[in-house]
Amino acid sequence: MALTLLAKLMPWLAAQRSMEDILSVINASLGAQLSWVVIEQDDAWQIACNGEMECTLHDAQTLLEQLQLRRNQRAWRVICWRRNVGKLLFPTQPFTTNKLQSGVLCKLNYKDLSIKGYFFLAFAYPLSSLSIIKNVVIILVEKLKDYMEEIIIRERAAKEMQRVVTQYKALFDRAPVLMNSFDKTNRCILWNGECERLFGWSINELNQQSDPLALFFPDPEMRQQIRSSVNTSPAVDMHEWHPIRRDGQVLTVLWSNILLPDRSILSIGLDITERKKVEQQLEKKATIDDLTGCYNRFSMLRKLKEALVQCKPDEPRSHFSLLMLDLDYFKKINDRWGHLTGDAALVHFCDQIREHSDPSYLFGRLGGEEFLILMPHTDRKNALRFSQKIRAALACSPLLSGSEKIPLSFSAGLVFVCGEQTDTSILLTLADNALYDAKRSGRSKTVVASAFYK
Numbered sequence: 001m002a003l004t005l006l007a008k009l010m011p012w013l014a015a016q017r018s019m020e021d022i023l024s025v026i027n028a029s030l031g032a033q034l035s036w037v038v039i040e041q042d043d044a045w046q047i048a049c050n051g052e053m054e055c056t057l058h059d060a061q062t063l064l065e066q067l068q069l070r071r072n073q074r075a076w077r078v079i080c081w082r083r084n085v086g087k088l089l090f091p092t093q094p095f096t097t098n099k100l101q102s103g104v105l106c107k108l109n110y111k112d113l114s115i116k117g118y119f120f121l122a123f124a125y126p127l128s129s130l131s132i133i134k135n136v137v138i139i140l141v142e143k144l145k146d147y148m149e150e151i152i153i154r155e156r157a158a159k160e161m162q163r164v165v166t167q168y169k170a171l172f173d174r175a176p177v178l179m180n181s182f183d184k185t186n187r188c189i190l191w192n193g194e195c196e197r198l199f200g201w202s203i204n205e206l207n208q209q210s211d212p213l214a215l216f217f218p219d220p221e222m223r224q225q226i227r228s229s230v231n232t233s234p235a236v237d238m239h240e241w242h243p244i245r246r247d248g249q250v251l252t253v254l255w256s257n258i259l260l261p262d263r264s265i266l267s268i269g270l271d272i273t274e275r276k277k278v279e280q281q282l283e284k285k286a287t288i289d290d291l292t293g294c295y296n297r298f299s300m301l302r303k304l305k306e307a308l309v310q311c312k313p314d315e316p317r318s319h320f321s322l323l324m325l326d327l328d329y330f331k332k333i334n335d336r337w338g339h340l341t342g343d344a345a346l347v348h349f350c351d352q353i354r355e356h357s358d359p360s361y362l363f364g365r366l367g368g369e370e371f372l373i374l375m376p377h378t379d380r381k382n383a384l385r386f387s388q389k390i391r392a393a394l395a396c397s398p399l400l401s402g403s404e405k406i407p408l409s410f411s412a413g414l415v416f417v418c419g420e421q422t423d424t425s426i427l428l429t430l431a432d433n434a435l436y437d438a439k440r441s442g443r444s445k446t447v448v449a450s451a452f453y454k
């Protein structure tokens with residue numbers, strides 16, 4: 001009988017059917033009315049039940065508690081009832097109890113998996129030979145045990161997989177870095193929480209566009225560059241890009257690309273817009289004069305040094321003129337109109353220079369009311385012409401203090417640099433001496449330095 005039953009059951013176990021299906025075959029083969037399997041692991045209980053009668057997990061637990069089977073340490077224990085098993089299982093339901101006359105309950109331990117299992121089988125008639133049914137159940141349970149072990153290991157692996165997926169999903173959604181991926185047809189397939197927060201678009205909104213990337217980079221050429229950096233030759237190093245977000249603000253984002261095992265590419269980005277702004281402000285503070293907006297002494301001298309390095313006697317394009325300017329009688333302006341008007345005079349002077357300068361000219365404040373203009377590939381004649389132009393502009397547009405006109409003039413020293421001089425301090429001394437000559441000989445004029453005169 002046991003062998004016949006097992007022969008019937010084996011294909012079901014091999015086909016990995018559900019526990020309910022297997023119990024149904026057992027019931028049908030043995031003529032049983034009810035069977036269940038209960039699994040207890042990590043304080044969580046599961047029941048699989050089949051038969052003509054309903055048995056809840058609570059019913060099964062009450063029975064196990066009553067028989068103290070759970071506390072019994074033996075791995076194997078088979079309990080058989082010749083009669084009235086229904087009374088034990090359903091003590092409060094007298095009508096149902098009549099239906100179940102006899103039964104077998106078997107305990108099985110999975111030591112390695114720290115799991116307990118219970119198999120129960122009940123019949124509507126009293127069993128004449130308990131030992132036969134007991135032997136059948138022992139063999140049956142042994143087979144069931146292997147099958148259940150397989151299911152449990154599979155379930156655990158699935159649970160672990162689910163746990164890992166949940167962890168990575170949380171990481172993907174909550175990490176303070178941008179993560180996204182687009183497929184070959186330009187559809188967005190990954191768009192994490194930080195992307196949605198920063199750019200203001202959801203993945204559904206992106207995929208309603210024929211080309212989602214156009215939302216961030218309206219320039220088609222820029223889009224081409226992005227695509228090639230992602231798809232053609234994925235740039236692993238962080239590169240700086242300037243996407244536009246939903247409210248129109250231009251961002252600064254560092255992007256890197258990671259090739260995943262399935263050959264898809266995940267782009268990872270870091271929003272550095274605020275950091276970049278601070279950097280730019282610091283850079284500006286370090287190189288630009290606060291009051292006038294022209295270069296400060298430090299950066300002007302650096303630019304002069306760079307120009308000197310490039311300057312070669314046989315390369316006329318590298319020659320340049322250097323003009324050192326100083327406002328005349330500036331102290332008087334401060335004394336008469338006050339320091340704020342003195343500041344306004346400095347700004348006005350710089351505005352005039354800026355307005356009439358060639359874009360290639362470099363212009364900085366050396367300190368106080370002293371300035372330096374570097375004029376690339378400009379000879380002495382043109383440099384002198386330029387200083388006259390500034391003088392005329394200042395005469396035409398005096399500084400206004402209310403309705404009062406404040407005349408401004410300057411003296412200047414000019415040096416033409418043609419590659420024979422390499423020392424900045426000597427050049428500055430030459431320009432300064434020429435400026436001093438201009439002051440001494442009446443002011444409001446430009447004097448050309450005698451050395452390097454050409």
Ligand SMILES: Nc1nc2c(ncn2[C@@H]2O[C@H](COP(=O)(O)OP(=O)(O)OP(=O)(O)O)[C@@H](O)[C@H]2O)c(=O)[nH]1
Nearest residue numbers: 326327328329330331332334339340342343368369
């Ligand atoms: N308002 C204002 N004044 C400044 C600033 N820097 C320097 N000064 C003033 O500029 C004046 C320069 O005076 P001086 O060196 O005697 O030169 P000057 O009066 O222009 O006379 P000459 O150069 O000989 O024509 C001083 O009174 C400084 O206090 C500034 O940033 N703002």
